[in-house]
Amino acid sequence: MKNRNKINITVLGKIFLLSISALSATGCYSVKKSVERSYPNSQEIFWPDDYQPEESKFFVHNEIDIAASAETVWTVLIQADEWENYYEGASNLNLIDNAEGRLSENSVFTWKTMGLGFTSTIQEFDAPCRLSWESNRKNIRGYHAWLIIPTENGCKLITSESQHGFMTLLQKAFVPKKLERLHDEWLAQIKLKSENVDQ
Secondary structure, three states: OHHHHHHHHHHHHHHHHHHHHHHHHHHHHHHHHHHHHOOOHHHHOOOOHHHOHHHOOEEEEEEEEEOOOHHHHHHHHHOHHHHHHHOOOOEEEEEOOOOOOOOOOOOEEEEEEOOEEEEEEEEEEEOOOEEEEEEEEOOEEEEEEEEEEEEOOEEEEEEEEEEEOOHHHHHHHHOOOHHHHHHHHHHHHHHHHHHHHHO
């Protein structure tokens, strides 16, 4: 019985390693396809050289049209102390040295997302159009960018995230669509809150 368990564990381990190797080998191709599908909006983001989507290990892109002004959407978005109330992907958020609960150009915040704890630092803060932060922890780092584009009927809200690190391979293998789903929900909730304000 013990030998059979050892064999099963060995086989599962080999399957896991082969899966990771395959994902690593094809990762760049799938990322490039994702970037192409979201063109041109993901290309409008000011990506640091180290986080260019075409070179990332994991990349997600989401966007939504909102019948509210860019200023209203911006106000909802930067109120970080409210995220946990309507976004499933945020918990234990703490803005460092910030009693107002709103992001600013110098904000640093700790939070838990995708089951992991991160420290995130604002890299771009250009109201009411551009917001981005970099998040770091051992084995994974990411750059999360937001872009708000005014339209005839309100604005388009775009969010993209580019990641590097070993944990991205596990994400691809076991929860490849989870971050995209969470971001879709985040955008939908921001849309709801913003449109309620502008009614």
